[in-house]
Amino acid sequence: MTTKITELKGSTKGVSRRSLLKGAAGAAGLAAGAGVVTGFPTIWAQNPITLRQFGTGVSNLNAIAEKCKADLGITLQMTALDSDAVSQRVVTQANSFDIADIEYWICKKVFPAGTLQPMDVKKIKYYDDIVPIFTTGKLTPDSKIAQGTAPNTVGFVEGPDSKKFAAAPTQWMTLIPTIYNADTLGIRPDLVGRPIKNWKDILDPAFKGKTSILNIPSIGIMDAAMICESAGIIKYGDKGNMTKAEIDTTIDFLIKTKKAGQFRAFWKTFDESVNLMASGEVVIQSMWSPAVAAVRSKGIPCVYQPLEEGYRAWGGGLGIAKHLKGAQLDAAYEYINWYLSGWVGAYLNRQGYYSAVLSTAEKNMTPDEWAFWMLGQPAKTDILSPEGKVMYTAGAVRDGGSFKERMGAVACWNSVMDEDRYMVRRWNEFIAA
């Protein structure tokens, strides 16, 4: 998740950015015109407010800032950083931001530092419509809460000044969820030559020297854990919070596999993963969903393969800085309510991610788009990206199916372990081995 954003931005520069800017400018003009007619709250236009937002950036999109300016008159200054830099800034430079767009596992690390203020759910207009993964932790009343830093476990604190995470939903929310997804392995269906069903299939001797996993310790270890558990090497108490012994077993197994020549490479950035897959250097590897789309956009078959053991999920949200008060705080709440009101949700859903309030997003998507992205049905017409590029042609079905099938099959969430430092040290050993 960390470098994905910046890399993504780098790789989509050029044509798409230009069309994006054009589109955004058009949208801004349109919305500004509409604003005059329908009389949007003009308070921020008279008394200009700027909110400084930084974050890991999947949702740090210029289009959102433009639309926000047009709809609310609030200027959003967005800065995209990697997750390590975000964590550090939230803690050490509390006055350098107003809104932090961070992942839930980062929240677990930084919220206790006391530089963010919990939000009053009474002021969140769509609170009751937020997907329950983020409140109760259960997608449906009978689903099981996945391992790792599940968003509901760090989603609430006990009171307005509390830094202690609450076990059940309270009135005080740490982050308002924005974007989340379920990750799995990407494959080249034309080159694997057999059905891929389990995480352990990456260990198949037939793929010797043709596999890859990502070299970002906190995420790579989770993919490794899914593989080890699938292969029956070990059964974890909690993949998201391993004991030292579990870390040792996992890393020792990885080192053994590496020495046997199973891996072709380890990738660190979005475009590396795309190139490895597109060039045929690897046929099965850890991947992020936009990378799969990027490979496919080159006309090369690539599938984001659903696996029996389930997905590794991640999620992010918006937090408000402690120092915000008065008009700025009101503006922040207004921004968050706007964020959940549908336009952004539709934008994110069209990229293959998921948004926190589905009912409002649905109203901003065509029925065909909704059926394709959220219900897992075959596309009736060509499916376009938010920038208007064809992503899927008519008849295509989304890998993994519907929202319920994908988010209902989450095995673990990205997390931060108590033995984090030990894990990173052992991970470096694996890379150096």
Next chain:
Amino acid sequence: MTLSRLAPYLQAGPLTAILFAFLVLPIATIVMVSFWDYDSIQIFPAFVFTNYEETITSPVTWNTYINTLKYTVIVWAITLLVGFWVAYYLAFHIRSATTQMVLFLVCTIPFLTSNIIRMISWIPFLGRNGLLNQSMMSMGLIDTPLEFLLFSDFAVVLAMVHLYTLFMVTPIFNTLMRIDRSLIEAARDAGANAWQILINVIIPLAKPGIAIGSIFVVTLVMGDFITVRFMSGGQSASVGLMMANQIALLQYPAAAANAVILLIIVLLLVGGILRIVNIRKEL
């Protein structure tokens, strides 16, 4: 009187200021931070030796240093051989000074592009479905693609030799050009053959150039991280890469300690080279 006394200080002043601000201060900061303490998100001023302890006692560090030294020795040997060869040809076999300069400039042409581009362009060439494998297969030389060409030590060394050979050519060429041709004639008159001239006359006189080139190559390879990462596909480690990882995880003090150790080792290597060859005497 006073002005003439002051003049040398004034002349040395600007450089001193620049070196102080951009060399001494940063290194002093790194040394200072290397004794600080840290947790997963912050660093604290302190005076602890844990960073050095953890670095020195970890087998990962040793393996990484050995690996980096291995690259250094191999790359140094190959660039020396190739570099000397090229410089020798330029200096002794090309008669006209104009042609010499033209050919020397030809050597530098690849440097008009960034070294990352020069390195990355190897990847599609060496890959499993890359140009080299495909042409060899269509010529019937091999049946299956050669896998060791990319994401291997071979690829790392190849890219480094490509990137760094010129740093060897330039100083050696420079010293070879200064060799008094009458010395070679004298040797020939005294009955030495070409091989003896090379060993007993040219190489000893080229030592300063070789030493300077070696210092360039050794320091560049020891500090490299991007070539190792891209060409080994993340499968090999180098000291620079280890530091980059630590910085990414906000473990600045650990990275600083590593940097200090690397600095000491590189200085020792450079010191060793300078002990063997007295550069100043020859310049």
